[in-house]
Amino acid sequence: xxxxxxxKELAPQICLMEVEAPRVAQAAMPGxxxxxxxxxxxxxxxxxxxxxxREKGTVTIxxxxxxxxxxxxxxxxxxxxxxxxxxxxxxxxxxxNEREEELRGKRFLFIAGGLGIAPVYPQVKYLHARGARVEVxxxxxxxxxxxxxxxxxxxxxxxxxxxDDGSKGEKGLVTGVxxxxxxxxxxxxxxxxxxxxxxxxxxxxxxxxxxxxxIVSLNTLMxxxxxxxxxxxxxxxxxxxxxCVDGPEFNAYEVDFDEAMRRQGMYKDxxxxxxxxxxxxxxR
Amino acid sequence: MSNKIPRVQAREQDPAARRGNFExxxxxxxxREAVLEASRCLNCKKPACMxxxxxxxxxxxxxxxxxxxxFREAARIIAIDSSxxxxxxxxxxxxxxxxxxxxxxxxxxxxxxxKLERFVADWSRENGVRFTERKSSNGIKVAVIGSGPSGxxxxxxxxxxxxxxxxxxxxxxxxGVLEYGIPEFRLPKEKVVKSEVDNVRALGVTIExxxxxxxxxxxxxxxxxxxxxxxxxxxxxxxxxxxxIPGENLNxxxxxxxxxxxxNLMNAYKEDSDTPIYVGRKVCVVGGGNVAMDAARTALxxxxxxxxxxxxxxxxxxxxxxEVHHAREEGIEFRMLVNPVEILDDxxxxxxxxxxxxxxxxxxxxxxxxxxxPVPGSEFDMEADVxxxxxxxxxxxxxxxxxxxxxxxxxxxxxxxxxGTTSREGVFAGGDAVTxxxxxxxxxxxxxxxxxxxxxxxxxxxxxxxxI
Numbered sequence: 001x002x003x004x005x006x007x008k009e010l011a012p013q014i015c016l017m018e019v020e021a022p023r024v025a026q027a028a029m030p031g032x033x034x035x036x037x038x039x040x041x042x043x044x045x046x047x048x049x050x051x052x053x054r055e056k057g058t059v060t061i062x063x064x065x066x067x068x069x070x071x072x073x074x075x076x077x078x079x080x081x082x083x084x085x086x087x088x089x090x091x092x093x094x095x096x097n098e099r100e101e102e103l104r105g106k107r108f109l110f111i112a113g114g115l116g117i118a119p120v121y122p123q124v125k126y127l128h129a130r131g132a133r134v135e136v137x138x139x140x141x142x143x144x145x146x147x148x149x150x151x152x153x154x155x156x157x158x159x160x161x162x163x164d165d166g167s168k169g170e171k172g173l174v175t176g177v178x179x180x181x182x183x184x185x186x187x188x189x190x191x192x193x194x195x196x197x198x199x200x201x202x203x204x205x206x207x208x209x210x211x212x213x214x215i216v217s218l219n220t221l222m223x224x225x226x227x228x229x230x231x232x233x234x235x236x237x238x239x240x241x242x243x244c245v246d247g248p249e250f251n252a253y254e255v256d257f258d259e260a261m262r263r264q265g266m267y268k269d270x271x272x273x274x275x276x277x278x279x280x281x282x283x284r
Numbered sequence: 285m286s287n288k289i290p291r292v293q294a295r296e297q298d299p300a301a302r303r304g305n306f307e308x309x310x311x312x313x314x315x316r317e318a319v320l321e322a323s324r325c326l327n328c329k330k331p332a333c334m335x336x337x338x339x340x341x342x343x344x345x346x347x348x349x350x351x352x353x354x355f356r357e358a359a360r361i362i363a364i365d366s367s368x369x370x371x372x373x374x375x376x377x378x379x380x381x382x383x384x385x386x387x388x389x390x391x392x393x394x395x396x397x398x399k400l401e402r403f404v405a406d407w408s409r410e411n412g413v414r415f416t417e418r419k420s421s422n423g424i425k426v427a428v429i430g431s432g433p434s435g436x437x438x439x440x441x442x443x444x445x446x447x448x449x450x451x452x453x454x455x456x457x458x459x460g461v462l463e464y465g466i467p468e469f470r471l472p473k474e475k476v477v478k479s480e481v482d483n484v485r486a487l488g489v490t491i492e493x494x495x496x497x498x499x500x501x502x503x504x505x506x507x508x509x510x511x512x513x514x515x516x517x518x519x520x521x522x523x524x525x526x527x528x529i530p531g532e533n534l535n536x537x538x539x540x541x542x543x544x545x546x547x548n549l550m551n552a553y554k555e556d557s558d559t560p561i562y563v564g565r566k567v568c569v570v571g572g573g574n575v576a577m578d579a580a581r582t583a584l585x586x587x588x589x590x591x592x593x594x595x596x597x598x599x600x601x602x603x604x605x606x607e608v609h610h611a612r613e614e615g616i617e618f619r620m621l622v623n624p625v626e627i628l629d630d631x632x633x634x635x636x637x638x639x640x641x642x643x644x645x646x647x648x649x650x651x652x653x654x655x656x657x658p659v660p661g662s663e664f665d666m667e668a669d670v671x672x673x674x675x676x677x678x679x680x681x682x683x684x685x686x687x688x689x690x691x692x693x694x695x696x697x698x699x700x701x702x703x704g705t706t707s708r709e710g711v712f713a714g715g716d717a718v719t720x721x722x723x724x725x726x727x728x729x730x731x732x733x734x735x736x737x738x739x740x741x742x743x744x745x746x747x748x749x750x751x752i
Contacts, residue, residue: 023495023500023501024500027499027500027501037456041551041556041557041558042558043550043558043559044456044550044559068558069558072558083456084456084493084494085494086454086455086456086494086495086496086500087496087499087500088499088500089496089499223542223545223546223550223559224454224455224464224522224545226454226496226499226522226680226682227522227523227680227682228464228522228523228524228541228542228545228680229524229539229541229542229545229546230524230526230538230539230541230542231538231542233533234533235533240526240532240533245682259533259633262535262633263533263535265535266535266562267560267562
């Protein structure tokens with residue numbers, strides 16, 4: 001059992017939990033994910049590592065209520081326990097293999113949508129601590145749904161906020177902000193996009209116009225998360241890959257997003273965010 | 285003559301009834317039936333059955349005890365060599381092992397050794413008989429990676445010898461393939477698997493779930509940070525194979541591993557489980573092994589019409605005879621000499637059928653079996669909305685790729701000799717992680733041999749003085 005030592009409501013239906021899992025905390029790196037099960041009847045669901053504290057022996061997860069399993073997790077309170085936490089799984093972000101000297105001064109752009117802001121956080125924090133120059137585009141439906149703004153501000157060199165309704169930051173989508181930044185002549189060595197699959201697809205199309213190297217983190221269906229089931233298979237560069245062991249991060253330009261979205265919908269609409277109608281790409 | 289008695293058939297759940305439930309198919313023997321079947325054993329001076337058993341259970345000896353009605357003694361004899369008798373009695377391919385070697389089988393039917401083993405194991409569980417005899421602890425820690433058949437067998441033998449054994453399991457429940465792979469109707473989870481795992485725990489073995497070696501901890505961590513003096517890798521063959529044909533990523537195509545894991549480990553067939561499973565109406569299972577039979581019979585129980593396609597003939601089917609027989613009884617259709625070449629899209633990204641070609645048997649291949657070759661121009665389409673690929677599995681590269689000094693074969697298995705010795709000192713391996721997908725009992729045999737090697741290695745290294 002894994003004790004929830006801290007719980008915070010980040011937005012309606014979105015909660016952050018700090019969970020006691022010393023071995024996982026010891027090994028976790030940015031870009032990796034965990035498999036979490038709320039109780040005996042619960043599904044094994046993949047959740048990206050949102051932070052880790054090796055000394056305290058805790059890992060942080062952020063969950064949004066999208067179905068029965070995520071509701072179960074969000075209903076747990078401080079002091080309660082999660083049945084299972086396994087990980088860290090998947091490959092860490094590529095940049096963790098680079099030396100600090102290589103990262104220093106490198107210009108990174110992170111493009112995060114909705115819940116995607118949470119998994120971007122440990123990456124931004126990691127890079128910022130090593131002297132990289134990191135900017136973040138954070139998009140949400142509305143001001144009230146924007147999460148981790150303060151935390152993010154503390155670890156990045158520029159936070160560009162946008163909301164669907166203009167209630168905070170620019171009015172519009174993350175792709176619009178990306179267009180604006182690139183139009184202003186800003187230069188980035190690399191970009192990383194994390195968010196709903198459809199968002200990542202359109203960020204990829206936008207980034208391509210600028211030849212901006214782009215990594216995406218795929219939140220596919222999974223069961224075991226260790227390479228056993230193949231539920232997470234995705235076509236990358238024309239080859240079938242398992243997101244759980246080969247990923248979850250891939251070169252965005254090689255990902256077949258349409259297939260990935262279709263496969264994600266395998267078990268009906270349970271993964272669709274509760275009330276956010278994603279409009280990215282609808283104008284095309 | 286005792287061998288004039290016909291083999292006692294175990295009672296089974298009626299096929300018409302069992303197609304609709306997940307309860308066990310075979311009821312096994314009662315005491316009277318077991319004693320009668322035991323009376324058929326010739327108690328050979330040179331028992332061929334024992335030599336054919338990968339863990340060398342003292343078969344005629346336990347059968348003689350059954351005949352006397354001393355089931356407790358029979359259980360004790362089995363427990364010397366096998367930590368999972370209730371499992372083996374149910375899932376071993378006895379026809380190729382002990383029963384295949386039984387002298388009675390030359391003229392008549394062999395003694396039903398599997399059913400007798402199962403009877404004894406079930407009897408001891410129901411009567412609370414458990415054998416926990418072990419030497420006192422020698423304080424030396426050994427890590428076992430994976431709680432499947434090889435890991436459990438290795439851990440049990442090491443614990444009996446006095447080692448402090450911890451098993452690390454990646455999933456949330458111990459048992460490995462016994463838990464995620466083999467379905468309830470063949471191997472009941474609470475009754476059989478849990479109870480046999482508990483027997484291993486009762487020997488003093490600690491099982492830690494949710495620890496993924498290669499991720500949560502590395503093999504180096506086990507030695508350097510956790511103080512283990514030897515490591516056994518029994519991580520199985522978890523990686524599913526696909527055919528590499530067009531349409532394999534359509535919605536509705538699953539690996540047998542995924543389909544069975546959802547159903548078995550995650551209990552998707554139960555109303556109150558949160559894990560979904562998609563069954564469709566017409567299921568096509570590709571493959572002819574035990575896993576294919578398990579997937580087919582699971583889909584049938586979940587309400588689908590099921591066809592198994594296999595590229596060779598009935599004779600080459602690798603599945604146990606009993607499973608094929610049970611599958612047929614339950615109404616599974618078989619199409620032999622058929623091989624899929626494409627999975628067909630319904631236009632919305634879901635499976636609508638499967639394009640196949642007919643095969644014929646050509647010359648024997650390296651496995652000695654006649655290789656199937658396509659018949660030109662024989663393509664035809666079959667309707668299906670779910671396709672389950674049961675083509676075998678390969679070892680998971682996770683541990684080998686994160687551990688220095690561990691050699692791998694071209695097919696991804698760990699390099700280890702008969703005794704489980706790998707290319708790295710102190711690291712031993714066995715079971716499917718070495719051989720690729722095989723059977724429960726072969727994995728157990730490998731686990732036992734590795735346990736002996738580990739004992740020998742540690743005695744050599746730390747001296748027998750420390751090892752009481």
